[in-house]
Amino acid sequence: MSGYFEVPSFPKAFFQWYCKKELYEELHGDLEEFFYERVEARSLRFAQWMYWLDVIKCCQPYAWKDLESQNSDIIMFKNYFKTSFRSMMRHPLSTMINLLGLSTAIGICVLAYAFNQYKNKVDQFHENRNNVYLSTFFADRDGKEQQNGKSPLPLASLVQQDFASVKTTARLQNRAVVVKSGSNVFHERISFVDPDFLQMMTFPLKWGNAHELNDPNSIILSSSLSEKYFGKQVPLGEMMLVIIGKDQKKLFKVVGVAEEFPGARSFSFKALVHFDNLTDLDQGLDTQDWNQLIDATFIQLDEPQQHEYIASSMDKYADQFNKSSADWKINRFSLQPLSSLYRNSGSISGDIASNEYHVLQNSAISFVIIGLFVLILGSTNYINIAIVSASKRLKEIGLRKAIGANRRMIVIQFLLENICIMTIAMFVGLLLGTTLFIQWMEQTMNFKMDFTLNDPYLFLFLLVVLLFTSLLSGVYPALYIARFQTASIFSGKFKIGSKSILTRVFLGFQLSLGCILVSIAVLFTQNTIYQSQRSWGYDIDRLVYVKFENAKDLRKMRNVFVSHKDIEALADSRHHIGKEHEMIEVDMPDRNYEVQLVKVGDNYLETMQFPIDRRGPLALGKNGDIKGIMVNQTFVDHLDLKQPIGHAIKYGGGNYHITGVLKDFHSYNFYTKIKPLIIQPGLEDESVYLTLRTSPGTTADIKNELEATWATLFPEIPFNGGFQNTVWGNYYENIKDGDRFWRALASIVMLIAGLGLYGLVALNVSGRNKEFSIRKVLGAEWGSVARAIGKQYTLVFVVALSLGAPISYFLTRMIFDLFFPYHMPMNFHFFGYSLVIMLLVLLAILSSQVRRVSRNNPVVGLRSE
């Protein structure tokens, strides 16, 4: 039997590797006998498994070799590490440049990893994420079937009643209210929820009890809201007044405060109150009204595999809804798992999850590309510097070869040097990434990534980065250096390849990459400036708006300001550009189009000063013609109207005709594409916005006067208004944050590329010490030295920059198109900035070396080895 079967070779080799020589024969003999016995008694497969097991069981300190004295491989590696360390210490400049470049690159990779993890972690902290679903429906909208995250108000109770596998349901409706506690009064957006909401979602409380939400008089606050109203104190038992509309008020007792929410979340809340309060406070709300859509209905299932069956069975509710709804016709219902809600929120309109996933996705891809580029840049630095610095180690390599080292050993030695540097770079990079880059990004972008070192995937990722970078940067220099012939080294004929094509290619690649990264960073910075200066399409600077609870309040304020000497124009409206609009569907013969509708009062267009492109015989709202509407240019283009003026338009059961076309302007920020828009005269009694155009230099005073008048007229409610140029919220702050980010990235990239080039040129120049000394002795001036140094780089520079510039152009255009619907026009002259920056860096590096050579004493240079 033993003649036919052999013990498995891999575990045998492992056994041989760890087992003491004097024990091997005796122990392995037994293992073999057991193996053959098992082959005969059972099967070969069984015997092989048991042999593996025996080898592992025998691997105990008792059987281990004495590593220090017995294993020559270990001694060899130890010596290689020693040599590597000494070599690193002897060449501090190249070591520092390599370490700085590689560790910065790894730091950026850690940042990219953290960002990707953040993106993937969104909402995953909810323990029930796999059996809680958001009810959504599909309806024909804008000519195609669209998924919508809202749901009819009566749906939750029917679902709970009709399906046995539904564990519980929770409705959620957000409402803008005024919250008052003591002297603190603010406008807030609070959530009306069913009490099971906090059982479904993992939003743990730091104080109080979630079950107390069953009491309709209770309120649970978010950590930030608690701090806003009560500071650091525990607010349990405190009373808060919630005002809905103007007249509906209710006192709530604080029964809980949530822990600070995780950063990776797509939705949360400011305050939670029992859903029944909504029906109590909002008298017009009918819980049996199928036409009433609420923000969310969550359904928790006992058996998640039933969700498709339940969703298809829910189609019976579509008929009930369709009977009562004029605007929407539901085709079918669908249950969206909480675990994937965020990922799909971009394609679900009206859902409560923030739909920034595609922005995060694009950012994550950009981070990965940038991380990879910077890693390649760091590695190319390493390759170039390793090859050039090998000129200083020619004798060491020659000597090692002369005393018997073969090519493999030299390759291993240089690879180990690379791994040493990479390992140190890895730790420094991890430190830079965690303590600097991630913190800095969180601060500038104002969000939390919830990054933790307690993540096994992080270490797996770092291992992959280590291997990838080691191979990328280490293999070529190791193979190149190991190729040197001993005889030519000692005869002095061997020259390190400044003329080698591959070395030039690497240098060119490094420069191109530097050029690409610097261009991207510079262009992003320029685009940020462009965005901050881009016109909104109308004059926003002298506009102030105020929002009221109802038209009656609006009229009170209007009467005070209507004849104010510093008011050039004022208008009331139901909606307001930049703050509020309605989404409607326009019926056209080919299909329906979803458009924005803004209902305005007299004089609104004149007050806002929207630029008018074409105006028909009837202006908006004039001559009592409420059927006349104005549209924007995008509307005309989108609906492909050849003759827009006078064109008949049908929507919401009414017939209208276009009386004018406005030039396109931005209602919302530049991240949002301009949508087709209709401006329609609204009813005076529906108006809640008052917009005022002030005379030059009085805008701030008028706003102050508005606030003062408001305080007199409506002392209980905080002022709700502002300058028109603030309606986009934090948009400009976010742009500035982005600008800071890209500037910092540009600086980092410049630093890595610049240091790499500096190291390369400096080493090259010091390798030609004798040549320059001879030149100087023969009378060479600094200009001649500069030519001698610059000559070998000029062609590479020109080729690299000519390649880098167009690649940067296409790459940046691609990224811009991905991120910005409106970005700066892409012209080649914008790349001039990056080229000038690159050239300045190169000139600075070259001139520093020319200066060094010019100052050196040629006698010292000629004496040196």
Next chain:
Amino acid sequence: MISKNLTAASTKPIILAILKQGNSYGYLIIKKIKELSDGQMQYTDGMLYPVLHRLEKEGLITSNWTMTNETRPRKYYAITELGKAALNEEQLQWAKVTSVLDSLWNVQPTTK
């Protein structure tokens, strides 16, 4: 299956007793123990050899490499006189332990 602690505690007398019956080597000793205990005591090389080598160092057993034409070289162990004396001592101690346990287990519970 007999517990690891009890197996470890009884290794010395078991090995000495097996060797008293005749010279043997690792594989055979492990098989013999398995056979005698109906598979209830599972030894591995990793457990056996540290004890064998310790006993050899203490002079309780000796070893010598034996090679026949058909087999691999095997290291046979034999018990020494010192080993036999140690085995007697172990036997007495184990007999005492057994008798204590027996007497404890045979006592009928008293009722009030």
